[in-house]
Amino acid sequence: MGGALELFGSLTTFAFGLVVGVFVPLYLMAMPEPVVNWALRLFPPNHKPRAREVLSIMRASLLRWLKGRLLSMAMVGVLWRVALYLIGIPGALFLGILAGLLEFVPYVGPVISTVPPVVLALAGDSTYVLWVLLSYLLIQQVEGFLLTPFIEGRVTSLHPAAVIVTVTIAGVAFGFLGVLLAVPTTLVVKVLVEECWFRRLEASEKAA
Numbered sequence: 001m002g003g004a005l006e007l008f009g010s011l012t013t014f015a016f017g018l019v020v021g022v023f024v025p026l027y028l029m030a031m032p033e034p035v036v037n038w039a040l041r042l043f044p045p046n047h048k049p050r051a052r053e054v055l056s057i058m059r060a061s062l063l064r065w066l067k068g069r070l071l072s073m074a075m076v077g078v079l080w081r082v083a084l085y086l087i088g089i090p091g092a093l094f095l096g097i098l099a100g101l102l103e104f105v106p107y108v109g110p111v112i113s114t115v116p117p118v119v120l121a122l123a124g125d126s127t128y129v130l131w132v133l134l135s136y137l138l139i140q141q142v143e144g145f146l147l148t149p150f151i152e153g154r155v156t157s158l159h160p161a162a163v164i165v166t167v168t169i170a171g172v173a174f175g176f177l178g179v180l181l182a183v184p185t186t187l188v189v190k191v192l193v194e195e196c197w198f199r200r201l202e203a204s205e206k207a208a
Contacts, residue, residue, distance in 0.1 A: 032059055054195045061187045068151045073103040076143050080113070083135040087128055089117050103143070110140055158186065 036055050043051045077100020084092035095117055102109035114136045121128035148163065158166075166186045170178035 054191065057195060058188055058191045061191055062184055065184055065187055068154070069104065072143065072147050072151050073100045075147055076100050076103045076110075076139060079139050079142070080135070083139065084117055084132070087121075087131045087135065088124075089120050089128065089132065091116075091120070110136070110143075158183070158190070162186070 032055075036052065039055060040048050040051055077096045079096075080099040081092050081096025084095055089095065095113075098116070099110070099113035102113040114132065117132045118129055121132050145164070163183060167179055167182045170182035170185075172178075
């Protein structure tokens with residue numbers, strides 16, 4: 001019972017994190033006006049134009065991050081497709097697409113994407129299993145330390161080292177959900193600091 005409850009809790013956390021990390025941002029970016037209008041009610045009338053401007057900058061930053069994430073997913077899918085084709089695993093195209101889609105979920109998604117190729121490798125030549133696992137390790141190294149930090153750093157103006165550090169700290173502190181929301185949360189904080197603090201200091205310096 002303890003193991004079953006622990007598994008249920010893990011699956012619940014996974015499902016909740018997937019909904020929060022995927023569907024909520026997509027909804028907010030596709031239909032921002034209801035949320036923006038509600039948020040503007042928190043500000044006095046003379047501050048509403050500036051608040052709307054900051055929220056618009058936030059949305060643009062999150063859209064750039066999402067596009068970069070989708071590009072990283074596509075590249076991982078292509079790498080998986082090529083690797084599985086060269087190894088000789090049947091259905092390499094479908095498995096590559098599946099790996100690219102699951103890549104959106106950090107840590108858990110890539111592990112799940114290796115299960116079908118390993119099962120198919122076991123059904124054929126057992127030596128293929130080793131090649132599939134080596135391909136997984138290589139692709140994850142390329143994705144984790146090259147593709148994601150570089151692409152997200154370019155599209156979000158975050159330094160690649162900052163992306164790695166942020167994801168690592170959030171993962172240690174908050175687990176799966178922290179990893180999923182680390183970069184978009186950092187983007188929101190970055191916009192708030194730049195627009196609400198740095199710009200005010202620069203305006204004061206110019207006035208002086």
